Amino acid sequence: MTQTLLNIVPLRAFADNYIWCLERPGCSRVVVVDPGDAAPVLQHLHSADLELEGILVTHCHQDHIGGIPRLLQQFPNADVYAAEQSRLPYLTQAVGEGSVVELAGPQLVFKVWEVPGHTAHHIAFLDEVRLFCGDTLFANGCGRVFTGTFEQLADSLRRLGSLPEETQVYCAHEYTLDNIGFAKWVEPDNAALLQREQVALERVAHGKPTVPSTIGLELQTNPFMRLDQPAVVAAAEQHAGHALPGYRKVFRELREWKDREYD
Ligand SMILES: [Zn+2]
Known part of the structure; x- marks a missing residue:
């Protein structure tokens, strides 16, 4: 089954959410990921004469699920895939x-x-070339810790970092420029990060999404995906004022630093 010919349309919702609409050319049945709002989805489906076959849900925050009831009113046969628990x-x-x-x-x-x-x-949700990761991994950042733990999120990000570098990362928010600001606090001398900022500024200035990203780019520029890099460890330890043995401790220091002093 070919996975290459697929249109992935970003539907904007609220201030900075992306609802991804997955469309196979020649097929009128589509899938959306994390529809927090029904309006942009219905508008797109109606204008392109498409039907909803399925809804993929990464997690149950309202800005990812709020549109589901209205979508199901219009498309009652659409399947909803979400975590069992x-x-x-x-x-x-x-x-x-x-x-x-x-x-x-x-x-x-x-x-x-x-x-x-x-x-x-x-x-x-993953296939051979793409990752839909909700609010776990963002371009140049990661989600906050709400009902999970810091250790879980550190481990989840590490696992995502094991995917092939060319894997395309479809996260659920346009947070890239904001995240780059904090990444520069951690690694002000990371040349790949500074270059990425220029690309992101240009795209945002033209009203274009900065995502999808790739795992390879995240491994080069996202401090939360660089927990073993000496410069990242040094910055986290300097902020903590003590040694941070192990990537989980480095992660927690960075996440709390961003929560308390940056966001
Ligand atoms: Zn969330």
Whole structure:
């Protein structure tokens, strides 16, 4: 099954959310990821004469699920894929670590990874070339820790970092420039980061999304994906005022530093 010919349309919602709409050319049945708001999805589907086959849910924050009831009113046969433990009322297909999601219309096959931390039951959907990671990994940053733990999020990000470098990263928010600001606090001399900032500034100035990113770019520029890099460890330890043995401690220091002093 080919995974290459796929249009992935970013539908903007609220101030900075992206709802990803996955469309196979020649097929009218599409899939959306994390529809926090129904309006932009319905507008797009109606204007392009598309039908909704499925909804993928990475986690149950309102800005990722709020549009589901209205979408199901219009498309009552759409399947809703979400984590088994999420207790999402509209769930029709409970998934968990290792589940395979197959959407026959647009010929999509994803596997599911559990990537807890931002929430306790956050999941990601992956195929050979792309990753839909909700609020776990952002371009140049990561989600906050809400109902999961710092250790879980550190481990989830490390696991995502093991994906092939060319994997495209479709996160759920346009936070890139803001995240770059903090990344520069951590690594002011990271040339790849400074170059990325120029690219992101240019794209934002032209009203274009800065995402998708790639795992390779995150490994070069995202401090939360660089927890073993000497410069990142040194910055975290300097901020903490003591040694931070192990990537989990480095992660917690960076995340709390950003929460308290930057965001
Ligand atoms: Zn969230």
